[in-house]
Amino acid sequence: MRVPVSWLAAYTALPDDLDELVATLDDLGLVVEGVEQVGRGLDDVVVVRVERIDPIEGADRIRLATVHDGHQSVEVVCGAWNFDVGALVPLAPVGAVLPDGTAIARRTMRGVTSNGMLCSGRELGLGEDHEGLLVLEPADGVVPGRPLLAALGIVPDTVLDIAIEGNRPDAWCVEGIARDLAARARAPFHPVVPAPPAAGPTRADQLVAVEIVDPDLCGRFTATVLEGVTVEPSPEWVQRRLERCGMRPINNVVDASNYVMLELGQPTHAYDRDRLAGAALRVRRAAPGEDLALLDGTVVELAQGAVVLGDTGEDLVICDGDDTPIGLAGIMGGASTEIDGTTTTVVLEAAWFDPMAVARSAKRHRLRTEASARFERGCDPMACDRAAARVVELLAETSPSLRVAAGLVDARGTLPVPAVLTVDAAGLAARLGVTLELEEVARLLSAIGFVVRAREGALEVTAPTARPDVRPAPFGLADVAEEVARLYGYAALPTRVPSWPAPGAMAPVVSARRSVREALVGLGALEAWTATMVGEGDAELLGDEAERVRVTNPVAQDEPVLRSSLLPGLLGALRRNVERRQGDVALFEVGTTFAHHAVAPVPRLERGGSHGTELVKVPSEDERVALLLARPGDGAHTAVVSWRALREALRLADVRLDVGRGAPPHGVHPTRFATLVDAASTAVVGVVGEVDPSVAARAVPGLDPARRLGWLDVSLGVLVDPELTRRLSEVAVVPSRFPTSDVDLALVVDESIGVHEVKAVLRAAAGELCESVACFDAYRGAGIPDGAKSLALRVRLGAPDRTLSEAALGEARAAMIDAAATRLRATLR
């Protein structure tokens, strides 16, 4: 909210120093987001009259204006075209410094000398207009040579832009902000006390009837009737304040309503009584099928049903005596009863509507107004009288023949009951960590309108009607504690570093993720961060036709999908680096992928729905670790070696490479991949191999076609789940102090037999003498039958207590060959 300091000062004494005022507001939770000086730095600017305008040779955008400043003629080069000879305009003479810091100097352009600058409204900080010069209306006092400020009657001021938090509707007005400042400074506070209107002979309730049909949505509806209104411009000072607050003056009736909203926080609405059918106002729920033409020219269809969770689909409307809707309650009035130049009798509404009712309609109809924003947060239902009286007081200034009908028509519905709470020092200390004197607490709360009564070592406090955020006990005690702390000052409260017996720790997935990253960084890979929200093209690139997880309101229209794989993102990152001639790189990412519940093997169910009472199906999430290897020499080999590093980092006991089974995941090279499977649980951990070359070529156009892209993609969730993947024993294996011996075997086996099977057979056959088995070569071709392969394996044999004899080695060798022959039909090559 924009708040002129001069207005704020009308209610309480302010610190002289602006920095101190800003700091105090910040410390009260009224954050100053901007400070704007109005009319400052204009002391040197004077009014001048244009005497002549001459073209400048060779220039078609600027002209030479000769102006008279009351004493002499001055030549100034000017680029604006919105003035003629005789116009009164502002001149910043040589030596002046404008509010934006521009220092005016004598300049020569195209051979002519400019002795100052003729200014636009924006250059002077007096408006947004930058289309041309600020051309002044001829009036008394607007004469050449007069300082601009004096000529316009402008008093320099400071305007603060203050952010009002959602729980402080009471502070969304100038008076409310002043109240907080006065409470903090222990200074006197002078609220607005409008003079009671001098009532005319007619009673208001004879001129307008008010009925609340739905008392649950409208707690109070008051109407004041003003006769003899003349619609004309507001007084200068009202216009000025509205402008400083960012509102455009319109006429005295609308301006008075807006002014009071800014001043007291209570929106009001004026109806032209002569256009009000039946001279009656009824507040009721709209019926489906009704519509309403609003002030801004739009037509809304009412009560069209709920669109989103929590919406009831209802609209609250104000109707006339014919029961026709003429306003959307608390949001915007209708066009049919709008005030115009012919209006003489005004019905002024000051009401209280259910905040949720206003919020629902404002959201559904996308109509957020100054009024609706205030009603949504909760206005003070008891402010209606004062607001109406204040509007009348303001209007009386410009409407001398104004007569106010006697009495306020005041209809009541259901109003929230202000919370009454018992506050004691111990309860406050339990929240704030400090024991405060109850007198101090009473003083602080009273200063912001709480009614406080001392009661046996405690205080009974009643929240002001302007503070709907203060709840009943027990929760309300927290709200009161916050008010006390806020006014006392957060900085003045004590601090303590808490401690507890339990040591800090990391969830298993967090430490596992760190191990994974450490391993991949050790392999020379760079960690990337790619977007979760992607285009349809990502899945198309991979040929993945599974149902996608979509976003309802994507930030970028071409990125409406939640990624199902990390591959497209990493290929995109590679492409950008290839384009920058730095594509010899290994990239990895640890990130979440998403699957539609129709695709997930077990749909994820979460507490949700209205008030968390249902179980709803939501997309599943899978955190993946993916590594894309694109350096020269990379490919399936380095992908497998990288997997080995990862396996060791996570101490996985028995995840094996399963070759030649099933189709590869989307985007993976169909003949160069292995599925990573946990031997015990048979859970699929992920895949290792290469990127399908046709996918790589499409995703990374600049890529050398001969470059192989190694690929590793594993599920972190599976890797850390002890049910799905087993870890190595914590028991250390102390290597034998005796020498070991290697036995090399070249075994010819059928293609269908995996290396892990061969290893398992050899390991079992060698028994406890076996220290390790490694496959160090594979051969197909001459000398090997079709459909078979020759595997070269090195078995390291040893014993903890002796050096193995030749005989023992021979025995073990024979046992292994025999086992391979019988169990795998392997032959020695």
Place this chain on the structure above:
Amino acid sequence: MTTSFDAAAVDAHVDDAVGRVRGAADLDALDALDAELAGRRSVLAAWHRALGGLDEDARRSLGRRLHEATRSIDAARAERRQVLGEAARRERLEADRLSLDELEDLVVAAPVERGHRHLITRTRDELEDVFVALGFTVAEGPEIETDWYNFEALNIPPGHPARTMHDTIYVDAGPAESVVLRTHTSPVQVRLMEAAVRDDDLPLHVVVPGRVYRRDTPDASHLVEFHQIEGLVVDEGITFADLAGTIQSFTAAYFGADIRARLRPSYFPFTEPSAEFDITCTICRGARCRTCGYTGWMELGGSGVVDPAVFTAVGIDPARWSGFAFGFGIDRCAFMRHQIADLRALTDNDVRFLRQF
């Protein structure tokens, strides 16, 4: 031209051509057939030219036949090309075949270059380490949340004004706007409290880092996808003083001993009292500069004493337990500490950026 030009000849030509196309052994053979059957020198092209010399009836009927003939042959060529293309790809892939299980014991040279964690990872790890040292446990939660966890259980019912500040991105699932990409890490608080109640496992001292989403226009200082870290303590005797002390300890530990924190009143529906916290400007160390808007302070995050209504909603007795929560941007910490002029560098994945951290 040796063949006579009549309907029977056209039909015969189509039969012959389609047969030959289907019989093409490889892409080279098909290329050769393309030139013969579809080019300017094809029989069909010659017949097309001959149409002009016929009377109108013959021209119409033969013209239609020729058109159909062209389509049939084209279709056969396209189909064959697809089949042969796939076969060629299969052949290429087959020639490429590798049994990866034979590579598992491969001996390779160690890489000479060291890799790098992403700056955000590094920042997150450092923040986690600070909080672990302060006695917190690092926990996590999902990125897709129901409205219940992201809002309602946090005291933000539908229609609550605080929702308008969240710029929520909704996921297509269930009724409209009932499933969201989490707008903050706070829903994990609710999950952890629910779990603690279920397992009778209070007190709770956790920090929750993770990715969050806001429907903001991305620019140099705003990302749509960014990261937060959230802290929650639920214990006996916890007050606002513990919150202030924890924020101060963390600030000094992460940013340096000369950086201080201050709390200002604010509003979050799930804490009461609530506070924003600022830290001494890390650029000017409090001397007031352009970056901090000449205040000497930079806004870092939000915090507060847990609202008893939140406890009640998850089944924790607010008469016995109290707590505090805080949260701030991980990316923002990195941004402040490393003076990153444009946050989009974080998602650009340019190796010249990645290698710096």
